[in-house]
Amino acid sequence: MRQVTMEQIMQGKTVIVTGANSGIGYVTARELAAMGARVIMVCRSQSKGEAARQRIMQEAKGAPEPELVLADFASLASVRRAAGDILERCPRIDVLVNNAGLFVSEPLASADGYEMTFAVNHLAPFLLTNLLLERIIASAPARIINVSSFAHVAGRIAIPQIASPQRPNIAQAYSDSKLCNILFTNELARRLQGSGVTANSLHPGAVATNFAADSRGLFAFFFRLARPFMLSPEHGAATSIYLASSPEVAEISGQYFVRKKPVKPSAAAQGAALAKRLWEFSEQLVREKVAA
Numbered sequence: 482m483r484q485v486t487m488e489q490i491m492q493g494k495t496v497i498v499t500g501a502n503s504g505i506g507y508v509t510a511r512e513l514a515a516m517g518a519r520v521i522m523v524c525r526s527q528s529k530g531e532a533a534r535q536r537i538m539q540e541a542k543g544a545p546e547p548e549l550v551l552a553d554f555a556s557l558a559s560v561r562r563a564a565g566d567i568l569e570r571c572p573r574i575d576v577l578v579n580n581a582g583l584f585v586s587e588p589l590a591s592a593d594g595y596e597m598t599f600a601v602n603h604l605a606p607f608l609l610t611n612l613l614l615e616r617i618i619a620s621a622p623a624r625i626i627n628v629s630s631f632a633h634v635a636g637r638i639a640i641p642q643i644a645s646p647q648r649p650n651i652a653q654a655y656s657d658s659k660l661c662n663i664l665f666t667n668e669l670a671r672r673l674q675g676s677g678v679t680a681n682s683l684h685p686g687a688v689a690t691n692f693a694a695d696s697r698g699l700f701a702f703f704f705r706l707a708r709p710f711m712l713s714p715e716h717g718a719a720t721s722i723y724l725a726s727s728p729e730v731a732e733i734s735g736q737y738f739v740r741k742k743p744v745k746p747s748a749a750a751q752g753a754a755l756a757k758r759l760w761e762f763s764e765q766l767v768r769e770k771v772a773a
Contacts, residue, residue, distance in 0.1 A: 636660025
């Protein structure tokens with residue numbers, strides 16, 4: 482029996498990668514493009530996004546030319562515009578990789594008045610996924626991949642306090658947002674049962690990227706100290722690429738992966754009731770701030 486290559490598996494597939502201009506998002510976009518996929522790069526900055534798009538064209542010779550969509554994940558209105566742009570361009574969506582994320586070093590509010598880390602790391606991908614979901618389901622078999630972190634183990638979700646920009650502990654806000662990523666994935670997988678669409682989350686490892694480049698304070702200090710010992714973006718992107726392309730996980734859903742293997746997340750991350758409550762709370766926030 483003739484073996485099918487990864488390039489053949491991804492040929493003709495349409496893949497959306499958020500935060501694709503740098504770090505593991507960039508590597509994920511580049512490698513999936515090299516496999517033959519049509520890649521839509523969702524980036525905040527026109528100049529950085531275009532520079533990354535040009536680099537992919539240089540580094541992945543012969544790959545389909547990536548496309549750029551702009552979105553500021555600190556604004557739900559911007560996420561909605563980006564989703565509309567994607568739906569106009571893409572008659573099908575085979576893979577969505579929710580990779581974009583940030584860490585801030587001081588309390589900040591998003592454009593909609595929510596705590597910035599929660600808004601960017603959870604609420605924006607929650608909204609984007611739901612806006613694209615009908616198209617993704619129509620494209621089944623399809624996959625949704627959410628990049629979380631081992632930091633989720635320190636997460637403690639209190640609703641509605643999690644959305645408040647007055648939260649004093651910013652490091653806690655980051656851990657909480659990564660716990661949200663897993664809970665969102667699990668509830669999404671439950672809702673997608675029987676649709677032909679899978680949803681999985683992952684920990685990429687401690688990766689040396691620009692993710693905390695603008696941070697200050699104690700976290701930034703320790704991040705800079707640890708940077709020489711961190712994984713390369715290529716190693717960090719490996720699990721995202723695997724979940725997006727490998728036939729081995731075509732029918733696996735609702736799992737949390739580390740180094741391409743499913744592992745159990747924290748007890749809080751396995752809470753079905755909390756996952757459902759977070760979903761309903763997120764829907765409420767989106768409906769309050771963005772016209773349905």
